[in-house]
Amino acid sequence: MRLQGKVALITGAGSGLGRRCSELFTREGAKVAIVDIDTDRAEQTLKLVQEAGGDAIAITADVADRAQITDAVNQTVDHYGKLDIAWANAGIVSRGGVPTVAGGEFVAFEDLTEADWQHVLGVNLSGVVYTAQAAVPALKANGGGTILATSSAASMVAYHNIAMYSATKAGVNGLVRGLALDLGRFGIRVNAIAPTHGMSPNFxxxxGSPVVGQSYEEVAGPWNPTVSPIPLKLSRPPSLSDNAKVALFLVSDDSAYISGATIGSTDGGTLSRVGMWFEEDLNPEPVS
Structure with missing residues (x-):
């Protein structure tokens, strides 16, 4: 097992990718602190993990509150005796974001309030800073370890109507590079995943909405790769597990010499595009 004997803390673990990785990490031998602002969701994840034979605890904490996430790290160390992996996974989209997908109401950038900005900034960037700050002393005491953050494809390319979200995720990428440089001498690696596809609609x-447990693409109906915008054509849709397995790689010893990287975990060639379309005859069929 790739995480045998490791202790991991995962924020935003009550649903989506955080829940999937709580299950995956414990199957791979880790003991996991399931951290979420929603107590019921955290307890639901804990139940799933324990029913599968995993070792975990559930902790309620708001990552935007430095004291709360610090206490969550301290509870983890008190319970398990150490910390090897801290994953700052919790995130939110800015108000009015992606309305066509969410079925919500469009909110123009200039109409977003200071409170809107502070909310998305607090969870998506300050939350990563606070999680890392809380984890570093425990990781130093442990002789090293791994910090992982969840960034986004929106940190690399533009998406409509989520400029504030994109700004916070770009900040995560910069933070990861800076921390990798500063913390490497303590044996601490710092990386991020940047999902493009295969994420939960709960986002x-x-x-408080029911946890879906599948990706956008999986719940959209029968999969047809020929009409998918993903350049890579596979016979199944991208899933939460596709992102989870990249996260597992980055927190395991298999990636021992990777630090300061933000990896597009389910890109499938999407970010390779330029801002124009070409005729199909400029993209010949693969030679058999």
């Missing part, structure tokens, strides 16, 4: 749903 765009109101707080």
């Amino acid at each position: 765009l749903m109101p707080p």
Whole structure:
């Protein structure tokens, strides 16, 4: 098992990718602190993990509150005796973001309030800073370890109507590079995943909504790769597990010499595009 004997803390673990990785990491031998602002969701994840034979605890914490996430790290160390992996996964989209997907109401950038900005900034960037700050002393005491953050494809290319979200995720990428440089001498690696596809629709749903447990593409109906915008054509849609397996690689010893990297975990060639379309005859069929 790739995480045998490791202790991992995962924020935003009550649903989506965080829940999937809580299950995956424990199957790979880790003991996991399931951290979420929603107590019920955290407890639901804990139940799933324990029913599968995994070792985990559930902790309620708001990552935008430095004291709360610091206490979550301290609870983890008190319970398990150490910390090897801290994953700052919790994230939210800015208000009015991606309305066509979420079925919500469009909100123009200039109409977003200071409170809107502070909310998305607090969770998506300050939350990563606070999680890392809380984890570093425990990782130093452990002789090293790994910090992982969840960034986004929106940190690399533009998406409509989520400029504030994109700004916070670009900040995560810069933070990862800076921390990798500063913390490497302590044996601490710092990386991020930047999902493009295969993420949970819960991200765009109101707080407290039932946990879907599948990706956008999986719940959209029968999969047809010929009409998918993903350049890579596979016979199945991208899933939460596709992102989870990249996260597993980055926190395991298989990636021992990777640090300061932001990896597009489910890009499938999407970000390779330029801002124009070419005729199909400029893209010949693969030679058999």
